[in-house]
Amino acid sequence: MLEKTVRMNALFDFYQPLLTLKQQKYMELYFLDDFSLGEISETFDVSRQAVYDNIRRTEAMLEEYEEKLGLYQKYKERTKRYRQLRKYAEESSPSPGLMKTIDALEKLEEEGTK
Amino acid sequence: MLEKTVRMNALFDFYQPLLTLKQQKYMELYFLDDFSLGEISETFDVSRQAVYDNIRRTEAMLEEYEEKLGLYQKYKERTKRYRQLRKYAEESSPSPGLMKTIDALEKLEEEGTK
Numbered sequence: 001m002l003e004k005t006v007r008m009n010a011l012f013d014f015y016q017p018l019l020t021l022k023q024q025k026y027m028e029l030y031f032l033d034d035f036s037l038g039e040i041s042e043t044f045d046v047s048r049q050a051v052y053d054n055i056r057r058t059e060a061m062l063e064e065y066e067e068k069l070g071l072y073q074k075y076k077e078r079t080k081r082y083r084q085l086r087k088y089a090e091e092s093s094p095s096p097g098l099m100k101t102i103d104a105l106e107k108l109e110e111e112g113t114k
Numbered sequence: 115m116l117e118k119t120v121r122m123n124a125l126f127d128f129y130q131p132l133l134t135l136k137q138q139k140y141m142e143l144y145f146l147d148d149f150s151l152g153e154i155s156e157t158f159d160v161s162r163q164a165v166y167d168n169i170r171r172t173e174a175m176l177e178e179y180e181e182k183l184g185l186y187q188k189y190k191e192r193t194k195r196y197r198q199l200r201k202y203a204e205e206s207s208p209s210p211g212l213m214k215t216i217d218a219l220e221k222l223e224e225e226g227t228k
Binding site: 017018069071074078084085088089093094095097098104105108 | 129131132179182183185188191192195198199202203205206207208209211212215216218219222
């Protein structure tokens with residue numbers, strides 16, 4: 001379950017803007033804030049089953065987006081390469097510009113998942 | 115018009131998997147293969163107006179996806195940084211590993227837009 005939560009949080013980071021506001025809210029409460037289905041259903045005054053169905057559908061949508069666009073997968077590959085870059089750069093005598101550019105690339109990825 | 119064609123080609127590269135097969139086919143013929151609306155309407159035996167409407171709607175969808183996910187914008191920022199990296203790396207005495215990692219990052223971007 002922890003592994004799934006981590007993955008759903010990551011996919012949610014990348015594809016959140018493609019979801020409806022209700023989907024975003026449920027996902028946020030369930031996966032980020034660790035609300036139970038019962039707590040979400042009380043908060044929104046809907047049935048527990050409705051919340052459950054909505055979240056399951058949203059999970060499937062996120063996996064479908066990832067299958068089509070692969071943003072999370074590509075993000076992981078890039079950040080792995082950035083760590084390599086930093087290692088190789090530090091092993092030589094890197095120019096300040098080189099290190100700053102690596103910093104900028106890493107910063108770009110952080111912004112990209114907000 | 116040329117500027118718009120370049121942009122639509124780029125957005126199409128990034129968001130193509132989110133379009134229907136018909137949308138993909140029309141966009142490909144119109145923007146990549148430079149077919150006229152008349153030629154597309156003959157090919158598919160539909161009205162010129164139907165093709166026109168479909169393409170206009172698809173253009174709007176692509177712009178909406180870009181507004182939400184910004185994949186083309188982020189791609190441009192990353193590739194600009196990769197060029198900087200290469201310049202800074204070449205100015206020092208870069209390790210082969212450093213240059214290979216930059217190559218791998220650039221290759222990743224090419225794959226990402228196919």
